[in-house]
Amino acid sequence: MRNTKLSTAEQLKLLFATTTSVAALGLTSAYAQDADEPIQIAQQAEEIDEGDTITVTGSRIRRSEVETTNPVFTFDSQSFEDRGFANVADALNQSPLFGTPVDPNGDVGSFTAGQNQVNLFDLGVQRTLTLVNGRRLVSSASGTIGGGQVDLNTIPAALIERIETVPLTGAAIYGADAIAGTVNVILKDDFEGFDVTGQYGSNFGGEADSYRIATVAGGNFADDRGNVTLALEYNRDEGVLLCQIRELCTEDLTLDNAISNANIDTNGDGVFDLTGQSLRLGIFDQRLALFDAFGSVSPVAGTPIPGQPRPATGSFLPGAGPLFGALPDGNFYRFTEGGELAECTPGALAVRSIITEGGDPETCGADFFNAVTQIRSPVERFNAFGSLRYDLTDNIRFRQDFLYANTTGSELVEQGGFQTGFFDGTSAAIQLSADNPFLTDQARGVLDANGLDTFLIHRFNNDLVRQGENSNETHVWRVTNVIEGEFEYGGRMFYWDVSNVFGRADITQQNFAGGIVDGRFLNAVDAREITPDLLDPILGVLQDERQALIDANTADPDPDFVTPAVPTSDDALLRLIDDSGGNLAGVGFGDIICGAFVDLSAGTLEGFNTRPSGSGLVDEDLPFLDGCQPLSLIGSTASDEAIDFILGGGPRFTNSQNEQVVWQANFGGDLIDLPGGMASFNVGLESRREFSTFTPGAALTTPISRSSVSQGVRGEAITREVYGELSVPIVSADMNIPFVQELSFDGAVRYQEFDTKGPDGLGGTTDTTVYQASGRWTPVDDISFRATYATSFRNPTFVDLFLPATQTFILGADPCDSRSVGLGPNPAVRQANCESIGIDTETFTSSIQDGTISNGQVSGNPGLQPEESVAFSVGAVIQPRWIDGFQMAVDYYNVEIDEFINDVDFEILAATCFDSNNFPNEEACSTFRRDPDTNQVIFASSQPANVAVSTFESITIRAFYGFDVNDALGLVGVAPGRDWGRLNFDSFTQHNITNEFQATPESEVTEDVGDFGDPKWIGTFDTVYSMDKFRATWRMRWQNPVKIDPLDQIVYAADFEEVTIDGVAGFRADAVNKTGARFIHDLSVAYDVLDNVTLQANLLNAFDREPNRLQDAVGHIGIDEQLGRRFILRANVSF
Incomplete structure (x- = not known):
């Protein structure tokens, strides 16, 4: 790992922040739910002693009970331990509330490798506000991404008391970024004793090892007026490549590009049931016929342009085009790892594709995509946390905590470039002489026998970039100082606090992929x-x-x-x-x-x-020749010295730094005694300074390699805020008003002034005011109703605002491509506009849709305004007195985000252009250019803009029922004879109604609900049994069958055949647009072998769910299916 050292000035600043006595958000102590008690859906904890007050997420007002007007979803430490979680994100990502996260699973980039960022309601990780003990945590998002999203690897899992989530609210209470809602991680306070946990897990194939060890120690001093707590934690998850699990790599199905206007016989009755339909077909064990991992050969046709040889004229297969040809003897050849030329057998050509189906080790070509796919990134992290609490007087308290986290994550493999006849320029097939000194005698003999003096080599270059491994290392520091107190005046209680939070994140990325100079x-x-x-x-x-x-x-x-x-x-x-x-x-x-x-x-x-x-x-200095080492493209025989030379001496490094300083003061307490109870208030001031820089290495700022050019980004923001909150109880139960057992209202308002400064005098000031109003009505003891209305906002990031114009690679669907022209809101308009510039929409294949173009440009937009949202929720909490132990909550959520900041890229702009009745005068048409002869896209630009609109609706249903087993036995007349423990059932279901997105006012409205990431129905069902020293849990995670294409524009077929019916060509295929339901089962068993020793075993994906071929092909699988059945072994010792 690379060490990041602070300068002397920075160390002094950190020391000052550590020792300065400043303040907190108020007391964060709250209830700790007993593991065997019902989950308090209504946010009612066990009985609270009179005079005690607590603070609950979504409000700064201290209350004598924790039932709030807002839904608050709580995940406690016992549930965390039951499931063997090692990370806050693991717990939240299993909740139906959370959508597709940024996490170490799947293919990741170097800028997010190993990070864990959650995505509430699937509205984007940057729209979920994450707090620790009610206070902001500095973001460790790379400077190329920006935003306030928090890497949850930073938070020590060993200290988790509970995690509270408040959907769609929080902006009026905590400030920016809470458009989707607020997540508050509350850590254990005043810990006494010593606790150590060791954990090991893997899958049954041994490919996915994970290790964790955590310790917590704490004790009181000064006659219990003070407490010191220290926690240390180490975690390591081994990375897994797709091809480490054979059945995922060699027995998989891939889908080809869509065929427009297909005719399909879906039931084999000799009649085309679907006509003019877009269809994607499955390819089993796909191979790219263009190249091989160690190089494939073809003859050279004509005189190649120096450095840019032309592809062979012979076809690899009939109809495949001039991509890869047989040698004159009629055989196809590829190099072995050691450089010999071996014959290979062409696979069956997929329909209208350059891809063939394999199924045999002797099949030509390589599965390029599987070769660069990983299942999980390796992640290693270390956390240290220390806290101090000291009561200066009976009513004034000082708190301080320090957090340090170091996380290293890697992307094990990435595309390293290629040489193939499919592309031109430096990615084209390379012409070599038959006298190449790296050829073996055997290979030269094959070429001589075919009369070849020169040949073309087509290859996949990952060996030349050391598999393209990228890594991301972060160091995060956070120091919090708090002085808080309370006093009584005029028979009323008041409280105050002043706090300072200093946070800093240093991020270093290392990149090999694309580094070939x-x-x-x-x-x-x-x-x-x-x-x-x-x-x-x-x-x-x-x-x-x-x-x-x-x-x-x-x-x-x-x-x-x-x-x-x-x-x-x-x-x-x-x-x-x-x-x-x-x-x-x-x-x-x-x-x-x-x-x-x-x-x-x-x-x-x-x-x-x-x-x-x-x-x-x-x-003058021969920058590309000095130190040159000859490179072999034959097999895998390149020397380390040659690889170092073409990579420019090693990997590329970039550095980012984020810094956050928050000052805050709060004052609150009792306001006026109303008939329904005491009205309470809180007012406060907050000042926040945030600074971010992104500094790419010199090798990344010059366009001499195959990766896109990076430019530095820096920015500073000063936020000044004032806020207030009021809680008014109108009616209480002791007033004996029929059908109004309780009625209360809460309100909050916050004003923000946001001042940004960027390079070259860029920047500006915006101001935003947000509101929140909520109420709760309990007509009878069995049911209560609640409703909330809230506005929220998200400030643009420094990348959004200040990214300099930067060259980049551009790709995306071209609306004039034959595979895309039939899509869009009005295909007839699209087709007519494309044909008006001379494009044959029946045959045109756009290179930007199949690959990338290097002549693209992205930039920031200093004129961006904050995103704004309006949200409301209504719900009911049911606790019937006649069903002891039963609780149920149903809530409806709705949010609309305006001024949505969206990266308006080529695909959006091109669709907007060609779908417009104002073509070619539509403004979007000026953002890209086509070659006047070929109509291929040769330039495209994009930048973020406040142009998108997003709408989300859902319903959550939470039900709990628990009972003592002895009571159940008594109901059926069985005398238990002993305590048989307790049995709890907990169901959490979310019904997503809509998640619409419109990229620009002229764009088509897209709907995500119904796809794998946003199913219409998703949920968990937990069963927990506990008896004395024994505890067992069973969790079922499920989601309903989902559509592959939520817009119903494309159907899919895993198995098919080409047919002709009544002279019309088409396909016989079981074409569908839906995959089956998903059920994952997890089991845990724990036993206290001694009073202070607990052993636990977990079985994840207990039934080893495997997806069908189509689910695998379209990505309707998760990490559970990819890794298969897994286990966790855990031991805990506490004193």
């Missing part, structure tokens, strides 16, 4: 063996120099002139060494060198070494 690569590929023939150009120079001396003496004779000796190949070798600037010291005949050194010595150097395209570098 093109100029170095082309020089290194031009490998030549030193022979007399190779040195002939240099020998010619020496001969010319000799002749020039002779001619000069003839013109002006010198009596002492000695005729120079005739130069030899040895002399040419010495000249080569001298001219290399020390690069070729000690080489001799038979050694392999970069051929450009010969060109340099012979004076014929040209191409990349004179002026690299776009880099501004000139030939």
